[in-house]
Amino acid sequence: xxxxxxxxxRFEDTDALGSYKGSEWGERLFCTVCGSSLVWQMQDGTGQGxxxxxxxxxxxxxxxxxxxxxxxxDNYALVNETRCLTEAECIAMFAPDKA
Amino acid sequence: xxxxxxxxxxxxxxxxxxxPTVGGLGAGACHCGMCRKWSGGMYLSVDCGAxxxxDEGAPVGSYKGSEWGERLFCRECGSSLLWQTQDGQNQHVSIQAFDDPGQFxxxxxxxxxxxxGNYALAxxxxxxTEAEVFAMFAPDADxx
Numbered sequence: 001x002x003x004x005x006x007x008x009x010r011f012e013d014t015d016a017l018g019s020y021k022g023s024e025w026g027e028r029l030f031c032t033v034c035g036s037s038l039v040w041q042m043q044d045g046t047g048q049g050x051x052x053x054x055x056x057x058x059x060x061x062x063x064x065x066x067x068x069x070x071x072x073x074d075n076y077a078l079v080n081e082t083r084c085l086t087e088a089e090c091i092a093m094f095a096p097d098k099a
Numbered sequence: 100x101x102x103x104x105x106x107x108x109x110x111x112x113x114x115x116x117x118x119p120t121v122g123g124l125g126a127g128a129c130h131c132g133m134c135r136k137w138s139g140g141m142y143l144s145v146d147c148g149a150x151x152x153x154d155e156g157a158p159v160g161s162y163k164g165s166e167w168g169e170r171l172f173c174r175e176c177g178s179s180l181l182w183q184t185q186d187g188q189n190q191h192v193s194i195q196a197f198d199d200p201g202q203f204x205x206x207x208x209x210x211x212x213x214x215x216g217n218y219a220l221a222x223x224x225x226x227x228t229e230a231e232v233f234a235m236f237a238p239d240a241d242x243x
Contacts, residue, residue, distance in 0.1 A: 001140045001218065020176040022109055028177060034162040035172025035179060037139035053135035059215035073194075073201030076128070076143065077221040 002040060002049035003061045009039055009048050025095050047094070103150070106196035108178035113157040115180070117192050118150040119203070126194055126203035129182075130214035131229070133164050137172075138179045141214070144191035145203045151181060151190045167237065 011017060018032040021043060029039040041048040052058045066072075069084040085093070103116045119125075124146035134142035153159055160174040163185060171180045183190040194200040208214075211226040227235070 018174070018177055020110060022176065028109075030177025032160065032174060032177075034137065034164065035160055035170060035177055036137050037177060037179070051136075051139040053132075053139060057215075058135065059217045061217060063218055073199075075126075075194075075201045075203060076205050079219045079221045080217075 001052040001058075001063065003052050003055075005039075005048045005050045007041075007046045007048055009041075009050060042094075104197050106180075106192060108173035108176055108180060108196065110173065110176035110178070112175045113159055113173040113178070113180060114154040115157065115196075116150075116152050117147040117181075117190070120146045120148040120150075123148060124191075125206045127191075127207040127209055128205055128220060128224075129191075129209050131210035132213055133168075133170075134182070134210075135215075137164075137170055138193070141218075141220070142179065142182070142191075143194045143200070143203075143205065144182065145194050147181075147190045147192045149188045149190060151183075151192060 016031050016033045018030045020028045020030070022028055025042055027041050027043045028037070029041065030037050037051050038054055039048050039050050052061050063078070063080045063082050066078065066082050066084045067090050068087050070086040101118050101121045103118045105114070106117055107114045126143065126145040129142040129144070158174040159180070160172045162170045164170055167184055169183050169185045171183070172178060173180065178196070179193050180196055181190050181192040194203050205220070205224060207225040207227065208220060209227045209232050210229050212228040
């Protein structure tokens, strides 16, 4: 669960910051000490989706979108009413040359 | 006899086998602050007892977030893998590490009183508060 923070993320200290490029365009930042998921971003550092739970008050954010909804296993679902985008719709939106 | 399932992290560096405990706690969702911060969302996991075996050389990271708990994750990609008690028992493996996460029925939500109000799971499940979890599993521990 993440909130769009553009390219505004600033780390105080990056000694423990891990990075994994899971696709041609995406990158995941995490803590190498405890494994906490922190940010998904485009590899140019934009489009930073920050884990809602990294903030002191995760409840302040309203969930508006569910991405890759067609990839979600059937054994769980959110009650929240959100826009839902399939994998194809997500790729068309963010990486149209990959579509 | 239950079947050993294959699991892996996002980057495939941490491969393991694990056997969900027949008659065990099953699969559930944890909404506690630590699991949410660690996994990035609610932590969906299945009770695999003490059955997890990692392939040799797997870059498994470990973090002891409390006096009794330990969290294992991949040091290469950050994937959350399992929560266990520090004696290596009570291994609650992330359902997303398995090939078919949808095979597990989410039967319980724990630390329901710690869940932020801006999301909720659909469907009826048993729920347990923090106090109820401690009363069941660590009656002598101080949850504060």
